[in-house]
Amino acid sequence: MASVKTGVVAAATLLTVALAGCTSGGNSSSSSTEGGTVELTMLTFETPNLPATLWDSAIARVEQKVPGVKIKKLVAPNVDRTTYAKQLATSSQLPDVMMAVNPQGFAEGGQLAEFTKDDLKDFASPESGAINGKIYQLPTNAQPQSLLYYNKANFTKAGITTPPKTWAEFLDACAKLKAAGITPIAVGGGGQDTFASMYTWVGTVGTDVYVGDPAFSREIKDGSKTFADPLFAKATDKVAQLAKLGYFDKQGTSRSYADHEKAFRAGSAAMYPMGSWFATSADNDKPPFEVGVFAWPTDDGKAVVPTLTGGGLSVSAKAENVDLAKKFALEWTKDKETSDAFTKADGTFNTIAGYQPPADMGPLFKETLALYNQAVQDKTVTPALSIEQGDNGLPADLTVPIQQIAVELLTGTSDAQAAIAKLDKEYAAVK
Structure with a gap:
């Protein structure tokens, strides 16, 4: 995309x-x-x-x-x-x-x-x-795919006064949450809902790969790059690093998408990497805590918003x-x-x-919209890994394998090197 x-x-x-x-x-x-x-x-x-x-x-x-x-x-x-x-x-x-x-x-x-x-x-x-x-699909919508919705009460308890903007600040926030007895990050991907495993990886690839190289998936397709590219390896290692540090809700990858959201609402973790649709879900049916939102942290602190545009x-x-x-x-x-x-x-x-x-949309929707609009202004809207669009898209047959590899990263059963090797193998089989 x-x-x-x-x-x-x-x-x-x-x-x-x-x-x-x-x-x-x-x-x-x-x-x-x-x-x-x-x-x-x-x-x-x-x-x-x-x-x-x-x-x-x-x-x-x-x-x-x-x-x-x-x-x-x-x-x-x-x-x-x-x-x-x-x-x-x-x-x-x-x-x-x-x-x-x-x-x-x-x-x-x-x-x-x-x-x-x-x-x-x-x-x-x-x-x-x-x-x-x-054009074979009406380009009807634009939708952020990986934002971080968070439990403000959890952040206050852990002594986090502002949402992290840089990757270093994000790791520090995760450490403070864990020290306070709070699981830092909710993850999903159970059963047939493996798509819910992708949002952490979508975030890191958006910030580390697509913001500087929006044509990365085309370069994969033409053979000029592989998934072993240093930037993609760096983004993948960030996910593996979070798993190794124990910052994911390990039970999450066994939950369906619906149960994944229910668990976050029940306090399973402080942060919920998810698409913008959660904003209206939380506005329409408020959790028992106040929810905020911030963009996926980057090395330099500039907000990047992986987005799907199309979907009609x-x-x-x-x-x-x-x-x-x-x-x-x-x-x-x-x-x-x-x-x-x-x-x-x-x-x-x-x-x-x-x-x-509609003018009466809720506050979290408006916060989410403001993040997206700022990224559009800053030209930091990127494709979203595995659902890139059109000629810039990876093969659709890669979607399920990449989601399964994402689950392995989240559970710590695969590291970055193994995940990339498996992804290159899966790509060779479907291209």
Whole structure:
């Protein structure tokens, strides 16, 4: 994913990394019903922030704006909707409309419909996520992926007066928390929710690799660099260092994503590396302590914010009526009531030019937004490891292996050297 342009600051902000995909296009999923209505399948995913009722109401509302379309909702079994969409595609059931499914592989294989310049005329960042110069996923959102939400009471108890900005200050804060009997950092990644293991590594790679080399993943792809690159090795060793020092909640990697959040809310650790969607979760359902947020610490103290820009709807090239499917996707994106509902529920921010989030958003959302906007101004928004976008993205098939390697780093069963060797091997197998 390329860094977000400064001009997006007024229009682009937050999003949830966990949206969806759907089932089948073409001969098996779309069908014409009596009266000329076309039924299209749309795969959603559900989280504590995004229940079925939210998806159902949005679908019903947008259906009314697209006469002739009836949506059949499908729910992904977990948040890894890209892998699920691939499984469906192998049996000719690629979803007609897919939300936040990584288009790599699908696009090159001719399975997705291209969005034209006219389709994208109202988007603030219309070229984000391009694959060979073409857009196959609406560049709907920008979403910080690895910020540090923290328990202010824990910091006060440990004698930490201000959030750390440098890596040295961060290590000092972790040491003070541990000395006070408080686990410094919550981690996740249990069961099928291995994505939750990534946020520490996303943070260190953003600060140590992508801020200076936003094209790093392209250099991996063209063979000019490997994951043994000194900067990537340094970022990986930071994660291993935190594990070795005992700063992670070791039970966390056995927890599902939902239980991971519940544990932090219950006081499992002082800091919670997570995407911006947690801001609205905490604003909507306040934990029993005050929560603050700060950017991942850097060596020089300058705030860096790894961010996903994109994550919108894609359309199957084999949908029975591609034009209607694209119209539904565009209307979903442009419908302010839908955008506001997802912003309030999950911290999403629509990047249609001129969109503003609801004025009554909570304080943690506004703090998160301020961090992102400052990073845009400072040009320190970076790609997010494993979910880079478009031509700048690592292969989608690497997503699950890299998450599993992240779990090994968090648990201390792998060090930086072993993790990098395994990652290079996994990359060779999928490229």
